[in-house]
Amino acid sequence: MRAVCRIASLSKISTVAASVLTLAGIVGLSSAALAGDDKKADATHEEGKKLAFDKKKGNCLACHLIAGGDQAGNIGPPLVAMKARFPKKEDLHAQIYDARVKNPNTIMIPFGPHKVLTDKEIDKVVDFIYSL
């Protein structure tokens, strides 16, 4: 079932590929810049990943496809190319802290205000998500 969905969405995606070529530059640059920090970042990524996948914490997989996680839901958009989507890390933090700011009726949990994740925990999740 999941495999089928992925294939379906990939084929949809390829039709719009041409229109995204402009983004290629952005992502290419930023991933080159990060390469040096990779080792140091790995440990925080691991912690962030745990928080993101833990059903009692972020449980982001309930709604988002995330590389490395299984049984992902499809309520929210797949979390990929996050650097291109959120050139500023603070913006990604803000999105996870309280998604209602951008979309008042969102189903996404207001992780910060409802104290599901602490600020520090959100920082770690951001580091992990930013690496995707």
Added chain:
Amino acid sequence: MKKLITTAAVMAIGAAIGLSSMAVQAKETTIDPAADREAFRNFFKKHLGDKIKLDDLKDGVYALDEDARSQWEEIEEFPPYEIELDKGEELWNKKFKNGKSFADCFGKDVSKIRAKYPYHDEKTDTIVTLEGDINKCLKDNGEKPFKWKKGKIADLSAYISYEGRGQKITTEPKTDKAKAWYDKGKKFFYAKRGQLNMACADCHVYNSNRRIRGDLLSPALGHVTHFPVFRSKWGNLGTLHRRYGGCNKQVRAKPFKAQSDEYKALEYFQYVMSNGMEFNGPGARK
């Protein structure tokens, strides 16, 4: 390269979600159940597409997904609720200590009971549910009432539902008092609650037919046609209010008591939304 391409898809999906979640909110000022129901059905028609017939939603998620449907049809050949259904029939036939039985409260024709409920009673200004009347019958006859969420009450309710299969939901508020109960249930349904801040509608309207983790979310239209439900997770039958409690807990909200005014209003609202659909209880679910 793959990463880049997906960005566009993310944006496209984002836009689609934005659109669909704006559509359903009904008008606030007048209480108009028939208009709400039409809007509700139209939403699902659009949201689910032409392939899914609205009346098939009495089968819950199994109307959405071919794979699940064929699994379910196999399950229904040897229904997991069969033993409890038999126990329900025994309860129906059993005499109380005073020599009477449930038929003295509900009437002899067991096939005509399910579709009468739930309804608003003008005199007492409350919502009368099937389970409520089962326990009222016991009390009126000097018997000890059943526990509300599972066990005997679910067994008997399952038997009554089974015998009433094929009839249609007729629940409809006509008076101002009835409409006020309907409105209370509607507000409950659309209100965000719990630490996770989600409304029933978030999962069962706007995001129905999507997956939350591994679970496909059922559309709220048709939710109430097939209760009580045998859930593999429970290992037995449970009432609608047991399910409500579970869905409240999932979002870390404090559940209300079975047969509380809150859940009775919610049940009433859900029945009104599914008015015209066929009863096919008891159901079997994951």
